[in-house]
Amino acid sequence: MSLRRSAAWIEVRVFGKVNSFLKRYAPGFQLLLTSVAQRMRLSLPKMLWGRPVWTHSKLWNHVVYGKSPLHWITRHLKLDDVFFDARAHQDSLPMAAVRLTGRTGRVVALEPETYSLRKKNWALKIGSCRSICNRTDPSSCFLQLQMENIKRAPSLCASVFLAMFATTVCAQTPVNPWPIRAVVIVTSEVGKDTGDAPGEYQFWVEREHLDEVLEFQGGPNLPEGQHPLRTNQDHTILGMLSGATLANATASTMLLGLDPRFDLSHAYILINGAAGVDPNWGSIGSAAWARYVLSDVAREIDAREIPKEWPYGWLPIWAREPNQRNPGPPRQGDLSNLYPLNENLANWAYEQTREINLGDDTELKAFRAEYVGFPNAQRPPFVALGDTFSSDVFWHGRIMTQFAEDWVHLWTDGKGAFAMTDMDDVGFMTAIERLGRMHRVDPQRVMVLRTASNYSMQPPGHDAVQSLTRSYSNGRIAAESAWHCGSIVLHRILADWPNTYEHIPEGVPIRKRTEYSAAKPNAVGKIRELWFEYARGRTREFLFVLVVFVVGLLLGIALSRLIPRPNRSKTAQVKA
Structure with a gap:
């Protein structure tokens, strides 16, 4: 037994003998000391190896009933504590203690009477402690001590002490989270994670050797089933499939960030996936490193009821017409529309990938040729800086694209350029912002990479409805571009980990920015379109x-x- 354990053992023995002596021969003085200890919030007795254990009833040398114990529990218990309830009866004190001590804490309730024990078991089955009592570790469940013939308090206290000893030994087992270096987040997969038609997730799983499967309880339940978390052999890269839409992105990211198995405080988070591209910005297969992520929190009037001079029916919350700037200071509720990323990190990622070849094919060339008057839409796939606009609405068309361009220009004060439209990024950033305040992740280490699988509007001379409902076969090239760009940046971060752990890479500021235009092609294309x-x-x-x-x-x-x-x-x- 170590010196620390021996000292703690002697401390508990001495405390017990002194306490018993004072209680017998000087009860008033013992009561005074107990009151002073409670007022000073001292943990008495100090449990084994320095871990605080809160008890009541016999172990605190005074009896409390009714609302008093519940008030004491809610006031003093905290996460990771060990709580013992001697003579638990049928009440709800252990239920409240389980909620307050959390998953990493311990709750032990002792009940000698068989009748009360049966009632307690029934309460556990229908109560809030189901997740605790379903564990295979008996030390985390309620100890079912059916002591029918034991009626004396010393025997009960001895049983309590033995239970405290056994449970504290289990509680002291440290849970060391894995220090994750990089997190790869994708939103969808066409099938399984491996072995079938590849999608966004499968390229990362197979090519980065994320072979170890980890349970992801509470993850999105997709049509093809629940996709687990995946990691490599060294436990340095963690992959997550969040599910599409803002709700899934937010919930999955919060669930991952609060998982005690992982330490994400220094992890670089790479959010990537397919998106719709603005023909004014780029072409299908192109990749955009984002500096801003924007949402669509706005007012909307049906286009059939808007004034004739309005270009569309979307306008900011404070505005009386589209594209009206906020005359006053930004409110807290307005900030959810704009999430600035680490621009230096985005510039650095762009520098690492600006010259790579993303591939091309004849079918894609023929499709790009339809966008007459949009020179960027007719280019082969390329990499550039561009910002994302997120919405749960899968919108499409020339007017909505103009709205997205105007919206990004309005909220970024002309610094941003609309490139990609998606249904997830704001959900990711909402969760990451809150996890950052909890010091679970570092928002400055987040990168958003979007690759184009379709255009956000119809080509000149085509109908918007036909363009929206036509079949697209460009998902694979978008997934390829995402892995190709993202893996280069990821590998360079991990290759220089002693440096990138302490210092976030910074790129040279990019002076050349995409010119802002309200979805206006050149004169020939405009005349033909009109x-x-x-x-x-x-x-x-x-x-x-x-x-x-x-x-x-x-x-x-x-x-x-x-x-x-x-x-x-x-x-x-x-x-x-």
């Missing part, structure tokens, strides 16, 4: 105009033949 938009649905009108034109032309020809022309030769002779 012409097709005007002609769509006006077939009868054009036929009527054509018939009138032909009839007028024929009538003019007929009249010109019927009306006699003057003889030019005779007129010349008369003048002569």
Whole structure:
């Protein structure tokens, strides 16, 4: 037995003997000392190896009933404590103690009477302690001591002390969280994590050798089943599939950040996945490193009821019309629309990947050719800096793209450029911001990488509904681009871990930024787009105009033949 354990053991023995002596021969003085200890919030007795254990009833040398114990528990208990309830009866004190001590604490309730014990077991089955009592570790459950013949208090106290000793030994077993260096977060997968058609998650799992499977209780229950957490052999990279939409992204990230198995305080978090790209910014397969993540918290009026001079029916909460700047200081509720990322880290990530080749194919070239008047949309896939706009609405079309461009420009004061639209990033950043305040993660180590799987609007001359509902087969190239870009940055961070652990990489500020435009292609594309938009649905009108034109032309020809022309030769002779 170590010196520390021996000292703690002697301390408990001496405390017990002194306490018994004072209680027998000087009860008033013993009561005074107990009151002073309670007022000073001293942990008496100090449990084995320095771990505080809070008890009541016989072990505190005074009897409390009714609401007093519950008040004492809610006032003094905290996470990770060990709580003993001697003679638990059927009340709810252990239930409250379980909630207050948390998953890493211990609660031991002793009840000698069989009848009360049965009632307690029934309460456990329907109560709030189900997660505790379903564990295989008996020290974390309620000790079922059926002592029918034991009625003397010394025997009960001896049993309590033995239970305290056994439980404290189990409680002292340290839980060392894994120091994760990088977290890869994706939103969806077309099937299983390995062995079938690859999606966003499968490329990371197979190519980064995330072979170890970890249970992810409370994770998203997707149609293909619940995807577990995955890690590599060294436990340095952790992969999570969050599920699409803002709600899934927020819940999954909070669940991961609060998991006691992982230490994410110095982990770099890489959020990546497919998105819709603005044709003014880039093409399908392109990758955008974000500096800003924006949400769509706004007012909306149906487009059929908006004033004629409005370009769309979306406007900020404080505004009376679209694109109106906030005249006053920003309110706390407004901040949920804008999440600035670490721009230096985004610049550094862009520098590492700006020259890589993301691949191309003939089908993709043919599809890009439809976007006449959008030079960036016709480029092969490339990497650049661009910001994301998140919404639970899968919107599409020229007007909505103009709104997204204006919205990003408005909220970033012209510093940002709309590039990608997604349904998740704001959920991730909401959870990360709160986890950062809890010192569970570092928001300055977050990177958002979005790769384009479709355009956010229809090509010139096409209908928005047809463009939205057409089949896309570009998910694979978007997933490839995400892994290709993201893995390069991830590997360079991990290769220089002694440095990147202490200091976040910083890139050179990028002076060249994407020019802001309200979804306006060049003159040729604009004229062609306006012409097709005007002609769509006006077939009868054009036929009527054509018939009138032909009839007028024929009538003019007929009249010109019927009306006699003057003889030019005779007129010349008369003048002569």
